[in-house]
Amino acid sequence: MTIPNIISIMRLLLVPCVIYALLEGATGWAFAGFILAGVSDGVDGFIARHFDQRSELGAYLDPMADKLLLVSVFVVLGLMGQLPLWLVVLAVSRDVLIVLAVLLSTVMHHPVHVRPLFVSKVNTTVQIVVAGLALARLSVWPAVDAVMPFLIAVSGILTVASAAAYLVAWLKHMGGAREGESSSR
Helix, strand or coil: CCCCHHCCCCHHHHHHHHHHHHHCCHHHHHHHHHHHHHHHHHHHHHHHHHCCCCHHHHHHHHHHHHHHHHHHHHHHHCCCCCCHHHHHHHHHHHHHHHHHHHHHHCCCCCCCCCCCCCHHHHHHHHHHHHHHHHHHHHCCCHHHHHHHHHHHHHHHHHHHHHHHHHHHHHHHHHHHHHHHHHHCC
């Protein structure tokens, strides 16, 4: 087991702690856990790249830990009224659709290898900033209210753009599978 994998597992275990803290009103602890998860994500990436500790398990654990934390925080913040529900529904739906597309491709014996698109990386970055600022607003920095509507709108637009980009890529991939299958018969 590599150090980055251990760090990713620790991030996975941190998710219920952050969510519990949020639900109990311990917003400072939730914010601290969110920041710790972000820092540990950077650390495990640095270690994996610079000390050649990349692994197939880590390729799944790292994004899974990131996505589980982000989606969980988004959902809880939405239920708490700290993020608009339309944004939460968009973000969660996009992730569910990507997972379903990957599963369907696998079931159809034409697995797709999902690589993050640039728009998706920007989208995730903005979502992290939105979640982090919403947590900061609850705990230590209420002055972020002025920038939140803009960031929420940008996050919504990027979420839709990212979903559309993945859909187009998936449809091209699956269309290629049908063409390849029909020419081999």
